[in-house]
Amino acid sequence: MSIALSAATEARWQKILDAYPEGRKRSAVIPMLIFAQDETGIITRELMEEIARRAEVDYLQVEEVVGFYSMLRKQPLGKYHVQVCTNISCMLAGGMELWHHACESLHLKNKQTSADGLISIEEVECMGACSWAPAVEVNYDFHHHVTPERFDEIILELKGKG
Amino acid sequence: MATTTAPPTVINAKLNGQDIQTKPGTLLINLTKELGIEVPAFCYYEGFSLQAACRMCLVQVNSSPKLLPGCTTIVTEGMVIETESPLVVEARKSMLEFLLTNHPLDCPVCDKGGECELQDMVFKYGAGESRFVDIKHHEPERPFSPVVYYDPARCILCYRCVRVCDEGYGVNALGVVNRGVLSEIAPNRGDQLNCDECGACIDICPVGALTSNTYRYKTRPWEMKHVGTTCAHCSNGCKTTLGVRNDEIMRANNRDSSGLNEEFLCIKGRFGFDFNHHPDRLQSPMLRIDGDLQPVSWSKALAAVAAKFNEVKAAGGKFGIVASNRTSNEENYYLQKFARTGLGTNNIDHARTGDVVTLVDALSGKQGKLATMADLYQTKAALVIGSDLAQQHPLLAYELRRNWRHHQARIYAMTPGPVREDKYAAATARVAFGEEIAALEGWREQLAKEPELLILFGDSIKGASLRQLVDFGESLGIPVKYVALVDYANSRGAIDMGLVPELHPGFVPSGQPGLTLPEMLDDSQLDVLWVVGANPLANRSQANPKAFVVVQDLFLTATAARADVVFPAASAYEKKGTVTNVTGEVQRLTAAVKTMGTKTDLEIFGLLGKEMGLELGIWSPDAVFNEIRQNVRGYNVTMPILATGGAAPTTPVNGKVNVETRSDLVHSAGDTLFTSGSMTKYSQVLNTVAERPGQLYKPV
Numbered sequence: 055m056s057i058a059l060s061a062a063t064e065a066r067w068q069k070i071l072d073a074y075p076e077g078r079k080r081s082a083v084i085p086m087l088i089f090a091q092d093e094t095g096i097i098t099r100e101l102m103e104e105i106a107r108r109a110e111v112d113y114l115q116v117e118e119v120v121g122f123y124s125m126l127r128k129q130p131l132g133k134y135h136v137q138v139c140t141n142i143s144c145m146l147a148g149g150m151e152l153w154h155h156a157c158e159s160l161h162l163k164n165k166q167t168s169a170d171g172l173i174s175i176e177e178v179e180c181m182g183a184c185s186w187a188p189a190v191e192v193n194y195d196f197h198h199h200v201t202p203e204r205f206d207e208i209i210l211e212l213k214g215k216g
Numbered sequence: 217m218a219t220t221t222a223p224p225t226v227i228n229a230k231l232n233g234q235d236i237q238t239k240p241g242t243l244l245i246n247l248t249k250e251l252g253i254e255v256p257a258f259c260y261y262e263g264f265s266l267q268a269a270c271r272m273c274l275v276q277v278n279s280s281p282k283l284l285p286g287c288t289t290i291v292t293e294g295m296v297i298e299t300e301s302p303l304v305v306e307a308r309k310s311m312l313e314f315l316l317t318n319h320p321l322d323c324p325v326c327d328k329g330g331e332c333e334l335q336d337m338v339f340k341y342g343a344g345e346s347r348f349v350d351i352k353h354h355e356p357e358r359p360f361s362p363v364v365y366y367d368p369a370r371c372i373l374c375y376r377c378v379r380v381c382d383e384g385y386g387v388n389a390l391g392v393v394n395r396g397v398l399s400e401i402a403p404n405r406g407d408q409l410n411c412d413e414c415g416a417c418i419d420i421c422p423v424g425a426l427t428s429n430t431y432r433y434k435t436r437p438w439e440m441k442h443v444g445t446t447c448a449h450c451s452n453g454c455k456t457t458l459g460v461r462n463d464e465i466m467r468a469n470n471r472d473s474s475g476l477n478e479e480f481l482c483i484k485g486r487f488g489f490d491f492n493h494h495p496d497r498l499q500s501p502m503l504r505i506d507g508d509l510q511p512v513s514w515s516k517a518l519a520a521v522a523a524k525f526n527e528v529k530a531a532g533g534k535f536g537i538v539a540s541n542r543t544s545n546e547e548n549y550y551l552q553k554f555a556r557t558g559l560g561t562n563n564i565d566h567a568r569t570g571d572v573v574t575l576v577d578a579l580s581g582k583q584g585k586l587a588t589m590a591d592l593y594q595t596k597a598a599l600v601i602g603s604d605l606a607q608q609h610p611l612l613a614y615e616l617r618r619n620w621r622h623h624q625a626r627i628y629a630m631t632p633g634p635v636r637e638d639k640y641a642a643a644t645a646r647v648a649f650g651e652e653i654a655a656l657e658g659w660r661e662q663l664a665k666e667p668e669l670l671i672l673f674g675d676s677i678k679g680a681s682l683r684q685l686v687d688f689g690e691s692l693g694i695p696v697k698y699v700a701l702v703d704y705a706n707s708r709g710a711i712d713m714g715l716v717p718e719l720h721p722g723f724v725p726s727g728q729p730g731l732t733l734p735e736m737l738d739d740s741q742l743d744v745l746w747v748v749g750a751n752p753l754a755n756r757s758q759a760n761p762k763a764f765v766v767v768q769d770l771f772l773t774a775t776a777a778r779a780d781v782v783f784p785a786a787s788a789y790e791k792k793g794t795v796t797n798v799t800g801e802v803q804r805l806t807a808a809v810k811t812m813g814t815k816t817d818l819e820i821f822g823l824l825g826k827e828m829g830l831e832l833g834i835w836s837p838d839a840v841f842n843e844i845r846q847n848v849r850g851y852n853v854t855m856p857i858l859a860t861g862g863a864a865p866t867t868p869v870n871g872k873v874n875v876e877t878r879s880d881l882v883h884s885a886g887d888t889l890f891t892s893g894s895m896t897k898y899s900q901v902l903n904t905v906a907e908r909p910g911q912l913y914k915p916v
Contacts, residue, residue, distance in 0.1 A: 112388050112391075112404060113404065114388070114389075114390075114391040114402065114403075114404045115388075115391060117391065117393055117402065118391045118392055118393055118402075121393035121394040121395065122393075122394070122395045123395075124395070
């Protein structure tokens with residue numbers, strides 16, 4: 055194959071492919087895309103072609119899925135993708151102010167990545183953490199009751215980790 | 217009250233205050249259509265999967281607190297439906313306003329203007345004003361292929377094109393990418409299409425989002441005359457409607473889907489009409505003077521041929537007549553009459569593409585054995601032998617696929633290479649030409665379990681193997697019907713009209729010897745070779761180079777270039793008459809245009825006969841067709857069907873055809889979707905699409 059994925063991702067792909075019967079492999083397209091994106095951070099044409107081949111669908115059908123779901127990305131994001139919720143619960147608890155603080159403190163706009171490629175930010179809709187609003191998600195990690203001060207600390211930690 | 221578990225056979229409901237009854241499982245939108253009540257819809261298209269994307273068909277139903285889409289709602293017992301209540305009217309208005317938020321109001325320049333479903337609906341149901349004040353999202357128009365263009369702004373995302381391509385044709389070349397206002401139709405090969413280039417997506421588009429490159433921005437629908445006729449290319453006999461303006465064909469499409477092909481057309485039927493106005497069309501008779509073909513008047517050319525024919529006839533010389541796979545039944549009938557009674561020769565043949573004669577003979581004494589187009593859609597099982605159906609007989613492939621989609625028909629494909637039917641076939645086998653009969657035994661048990669079977673076979677099954685195939689079919693113990701696949705628009709009519717030495721029209725044995733096509737060319741004593749709409753000298757020469765050659769054709773083919781006299785013939789789109797398709801159904805040709813200087817082959821025969829002093833009868837298409845109906849067995853077809861543009865099935869002879877037919881001469885030209893015999897090179901469209909010239913049995 056033209057793309058090289060880690061053995062772990064390959065194993066995850068195989069597991070999900072095996073979960074669906076013959077002729078129903080199309081259902082594996084979204085999980086396969088997510089697993090690959092977790093590793094590579096970006097969905098390339100080669101990746102979509104490979105998934106189309108394995109899931110026995112046309113390339114265009116994969117392309118349709120990637121175009122539809124905003125969490126599947128054809129553009130690279132930062133190593134740490136910081137997602138700030140501004141949906142109702144978070145907004146009432148200061149999410150909007152938090153979002154503005156994020157933009158200003160990092161000098162980034164929505165879906166932009168820092169020059170060193172370390173941090174990118176995105177304004178997102180509800181991620182189900184309403185009880186702990188305002189919430190921020192960095193890659194798959196949640197941060198609850200985030201204040202602007204706490205936000206700066208999180209960013210410092212991320213920069214420290216490099 | 218009796219208790220019963222039987223499902224109800226009738227559903228009672230109330231529609232706009234009236235009590236109605238309908239069958240269980242009826243879609244609300246179909247119910248209203250049956251009753252003549254309009255419920256507007258964009259995404260709903262009969263025969264394809266339900267989408268419920270456009271929300272135009274919202275109606276009020278008592279069982280639901282909100283409006284329901286008529287296209288996905290099944291009428292149930294006691295349902296009270298309102299299609300014209302104030303709420304519904306308001307909803308329609310709002311949906312149209314919503315659809316128009318990002319739809320350009322460029323109707324005055326849009327190709328679809330005048331026959332646009334959105335335009336019609338806004339006119340009838342819409343609001344004149346829009347409350348949308350933001351800037352519309354605009355993306356420029358772009359080519360998907362040399363024939364299909366896409367204008368994203370006009371698209372209302374009804375998914376009709378996506379469904380017709382995927383479900384209808386099995387090509388799946390279109391998809392919808394992105395989301396929300398950014399959604400758009402995307403082709404399958406980057407920014408280009410890799411498909412059949414059939415243009416079905418253009419016809420089915422309710423708005424002007426998908427347009428035809430050969431037609432766009434050229435004319436308006438109301439400026440054209442719409443002439444329904446039969447496609448000039450392959451043997452499937454699709455009805456195509458030519459849009460004609462100022463004696464020029466502007467487009468061909470499926471304007472009213474009223475033919476036996478319904479919504480189907482391929483690239484040849486929809487775009488392949490352009491051969492008709494190719495600059496190389498012959499427009500004057502030509503006579504060989506001092507070694508060169510020179511334009512002369514009709515009277516001079518006719519006189520020269522008549523004199524020569526009379527001279528050879530008087531001297532007892534030898535004629536050889538090569539007839540066409542594309543000329544009308546009337547022309548074929550008149551030509552064989554000309555040969556047999558006018559010239560007294562039985563040397564008449566054409567390039568045979570399917571062994572219909574042996575099939576009819578092998579089926580003698582049995583009723584209803586020859587399948588019609590409708591049978592392809594209705595049969596429970598079909599067996600395809602030795603043909604890449606989607607390439608060679610696209611309508612037949614479409615009908616089988618439609619049958620599979622709607623009725624779960626079981627398809628068996630026995631071909632030398634991969635075919636499109638493989639994807640949904642009940643069984644497939646890769647079998648080389650000539651080995652099919654032996655391989656069929658392996659399927660005997662499975663086939664015998666089918667309730668009925670329809671067998672379609674290509675040119676590898678002929679003569680003895682065809683008799684074996686019929687023996688096999690008849691030994692299965694189930695009802696079996698057959699289709700002998702033939703190549704061109706009137707290949708079937710050529711056989712039916714006796715354009716072979718061994719048969720008179722209607723499969724009546726001629727009882728006289730006569731030369732076959734290769735025998736004519738190999739005969740060093742031949743005095744006259746008369747070629748009508750054929751190109752026998754494309755790849756070979758004749759044994760007697762001194763034979764007087766007369767050619768009637770649209771173009772200066774290799775054969776015409778060697779002729780002594782060339783008559784410019786009218787095309788199928790320029791004449792009246794009938795043709796018979798692969799499933800033996802007679803359909804009308806209607807003259808749509810005229811090319812200056814040409815005459816129909818029938819008129820040329822008539823004038824030539826007159827010039828020779830022969831009494832061959834009136835040469836008007838109607839008169840000759842009357843003669844055919846009276847004299848040719850099986851052609852006494854129902855006139856109202858024909859007159860209304862329908863396909864009238866013929867019922868060929870039901871008895872032994874006592875002749876030795878030359879099955880060995882049967883040979884298909886193997887045309888693909890993108891070739892059409894010698895006409896291929898005169899169609900610009902067929903030569904510009906990326907998929908040309910295509911290939912049979914190509915892996916998908």
